[in-house]
Amino acid sequence: MISVVKVKIDGKVVEVEPGTTVLEAAEKAGIEIPRLCVVPGLYEGSSCRLCLVKTPAGRLFPSCNYRVYRDEEFLASTPDLWEMRRVNFELLLKFHRIECWACERKSSCSLVELSKELLVDGIPVCSECPLPPNECLLLKGELCLGMIAQSGCNAECLVSGGECWGCRGPITREDILERAFTHYRELGFDVKEVIGKAEIYWNSAPGFATVKKVAERVAGRG
Amino acid sequence: MAETLKLTIEEVPAVAGKVNVHIEKDQAAVRVDFGVTQDPRFFERFLKGRPAVYAPHVMSRICGVCSVVHLTCSIEAVEKALGVEPKPEVKALRDLAKGFENVQNNFVHVLMALPDYTGDGNVVQFSKSHPQLFARMMDINRRILEAYRRICGRFIHTPSLGVASHGKPITKSELEYVGREMARVSTELYDLAGSLAEIWNPIAQGFEDPAPTYCVLKPPREEFPMFSNGLMFSDGFVVSAERYGEVIEERKLPHSNAKIALYRGKPFYVGSRARMQAYFTLLTSEARELIKTLGVDFSNPFDNVKAQYVETAHLSGLLAEKALELASRIGSGVAFYREEKVPETSGEGVGLATAPRGVLIHHYRVRDGKLEYANVITPTVMNARHVEVTGGALVSWALSKGVDEARVKDLVAALVRAYDPCLPCAVH
Numbered sequence: 001m002i003s004v005v006k007v008k009i010d011g012k013v014v015e016v017e018p019g020t021t022v023l024e025a026a027e028k029a030g031i032e033i034p035r036l037c038v039v040p041g042l043y044e045g046s047s048c049r050l051c052l053v054k055t056p057a058g059r060l061f062p063s064c065n066y067r068v069y070r071d072e073e074f075l076a077s078t079p080d081l082w083e084m085r086r087v088n089f090e091l092l093l094k095f096h097r098i099e100c101w102a103c104e105r106k107s108s109c110s111l112v113e114l115s116k117e118l119l120v121d122g123i124p125v126c127s128e129c130p131l132p133p134n135e136c137l138l139l140k141g142e143l144c145l146g147m148i149a150q151s152g153c154n155a156e157c158l159v160s161g162g163e164c165w166g167c168r169g170p171i172t173r174e175d176i177l178e179r180a181f182t183h184y185r186e187l188g189f190d191v192k193e194v195i196g197k198a199e200i201y202w203n204s205a206p207g208f209a210t211v212k213k214v215a216e217r218v219a220g221r222g
Numbered sequence: 223m224a225e226t227l228k229l230t231i232e233e234v235p236a237v238a239g240k241v242n243v244h245i246e247k248d249q250a251a252v253r254v255d256f257g258v259t260q261d262p263r264f265f266e267r268f269l270k271g272r273p274a275v276y277a278p279h280v281m282s283r284i285c286g287v288c289s290v291v292h293l294t295c296s297i298e299a300v301e302k303a304l305g306v307e308p309k310p311e312v313k314a315l316r317d318l319a320k321g322f323e324n325v326q327n328n329f330v331h332v333l334m335a336l337p338d339y340t341g342d343g344n345v346v347q348f349s350k351s352h353p354q355l356f357a358r359m360m361d362i363n364r365r366i367l368e369a370y371r372r373i374c375g376r377f378i379h380t381p382s383l384g385v386a387s388h389g390k391p392i393t394k395s396e397l398e399y400v401g402r403e404m405a406r407v408s409t410e411l412y413d414l415a416g417s418l419a420e421i422w423n424p425i426a427q428g429f430e431d432p433a434p435t436y437c438v439l440k441p442p443r444e445e446f447p448m449f450s451n452g453l454m455f456s457d458g459f460v461v462s463a464e465r466y467g468e469v470i471e472e473r474k475l476p477h478s479n480a481k482i483a484l485y486r487g488k489p490f491y492v493g494s495r496a497r498m499q500a501y502f503t504l505l506t507s508e509a510r511e512l513i514k515t516l517g518v519d520f521s522n523p524f525d526n527v528k529a530q531y532v533e534t535a536h537l538s539g540l541l542a543e544k545a546l547e548l549a550s551r552i553g554s555g556v557a558f559y560r561e562e563k564v565p566e567t568s569g570e571g572v573g574l575a576t577a578p579r580g581v582l583i584h585h586y587r588v589r590d591g592k593l594e595y596a597n598v599i600t601p602t603v604m605n606a607r608h609v610e611v612t613g614g615a616l617v618s619w620a621l622s623k624g625v626d627e628a629r630v631k632d633l634v635a636a637l638v639r640a641y642d643p644c645l646p647c648a649v650h
Contacts, residue, residue: 162381163389200280
């Protein structure tokens with residue numbers, strides 16, 4: 001019986017016990033692999049497919065579920081792997097009801113963190129806003145575009161005591177926009193007023209047509 | 223001395239943007255063109271029909287260097303137009319923010335323009351020949367920005383300043399920190415003056431400004447003003463903010479994308495040199511002493527940079543006092559100054575502010591909360607014609623002293639920089 005096996009990940013060699021997963025071996029080697037589903041001791045994973053790795057020959061598999069019993073080599077950070085992870089994450093995110101403005105766990109959300117790591121768009125500025133949901137500027141009657149604006153700025157303006165003007169561009173996912181505009185209306189804002197403010201930065205932004213379309217749809221509901 | 227002369231200095235670098243200068247001499251007459259090539263962005267036009275409360279945010283984007291002055295001046299104009307009276311604390315915080323910008327902008331410009339006077343030519347060379355001085359100056363700049371961050375947040379396009387509101391919560395301890403820090407900065411600036419005076423050689427000594435009319439804000443109190451309701455000219459003429467149009471007219475010249483402004487048809491200048499003369503009695507005794515230490519000659523346009531340094535030192539002391547005074551008004555805990563809702567009324571308002579580079583005018587007409595007319599006159603627009611007139615006189619003066627062409631070019635470039643022109647503001 002072999003007592004240790006040598007695993008080579010991205011050129012780094014690490015010695016582990018046989019039966020260890022590639023993900024654990026990578027952790028031991030200090031290589032970060034993104035993941036969402038695996039909970040050690042509780043759930044084995046293999047659902048989110050964000051921890052994809054490949055062999056030098058090009059065979060792909062989730063690293064959380066592949067156990068090593070002999071000396072093997074893997075690649076964990078090639079550009080194509082990151083691209084695949086990004087696509088997988090985007091698909092996963094499609095099923096998430098994004099409503100960061102009402103979410104209590106926005107400061108410790110793994111989806112928000114991963115979206116930054118994988119450069120996936122579509123998370124509103126609310127995810128980075130320092131104000132808790134019950135102190136939202138919208139509740140005080142200030143028109144903030146955080147709900148429909150692309151995040152990534154660490155909510156600089158909100159940290160400094162201003163409101164969001166959406167300078168990073170609009171979110172284009174219609175379901176988020178629909179929920180956001182419904183929320184604006186619930187709080188007594190005129191949809192036209194919101195679009196009027198958004199126009200200042202987004203007039204020539206590619207996604208602005210979608211925003212206007214959704215806004216009209218929500219306003220038309222009466 | 224040549225009968226005719228044609229020189230072009232392309233892309234004279236300033237703190238923000240660059241400018242082409244053409245010099246043409248024919249017989250005795252010398253013409254200098256201050257040609258701004260940057261494209262106008264029509265800020266005044268595209269705000270029409272939008273809510274007036276958006277104006278400060280948008281107008282701030284005219285310039286990233288002096289964004290605070292556009293922001294605050296615009297806020298003043300909107301408040302006057304809508305008839306909103308901010309809380310005294312909000313006003314005090316706005317004064318502080320504005321003061322900080324003058325301190326930081328002027329200080330950075332002194333650092334950028336200093337190589338013209340020390341003979342280093344550029345800042346990189348200056349940092350190599352005077353490493354300790356440079357490091358000290360950079361450190362002062364960092365501390366000024368850090369102090370600003372504590373009370374207003376981000377320096378560029380500060381989001382916390384708004385119509386009748388100050389978004390960032392303020393604590394007493396932070397204001398006290400700002401007070402202490404600025405007092406230290408002020409002391410350090412006075413300390414630094416001695417070593418600066420040694421390397422600060424005069425340029426064109428003996429040259430006199432041919433058009434010595436200037437314009438500053440009329441101080442509402444016995445204090446260096448940040449905002450005001452009136453303009454004051456060096457000939458003693460005083461005009462209220464609303465009637466600025468009667469004496470200051472804007473014109474468009476073919477050689478430049480920016481407009482020029484004239485006072486009763488004649489060129490005038492604005493900036494630290496004007497302010498230090500007009501507000502001489504309002505300065506502290508240390509600041510007056512500093513004017514002597516640096517040997518500021520107010521009739522020489524090159525000494526605008528020295529005047530900027532004096533202003534920086536004086537204002538940082540004033541800011542320290544103001545911050546501590548405000549801290550004493552705020553009890554323990556956190557103070558919020560967010561306005562609930564600004565009324566949608568009609569009216570007209572003219573905001574006047576002391577910009578780092580001179581006097582800034584924002585003029586709005588509002589109907590039912592929507593902006594109907596906007597006019598902005600920036601300090602660089604006011605200075606533009608004065609640079610041309612002074613430049614012409616400088617070229618004649620230099621040629622009569624037997625200065626060669628290459629040096630004439632350097633002199634004119636240094637003169638343009640001494641005015642600290644801001645080209646994005648000039649075209650807006």
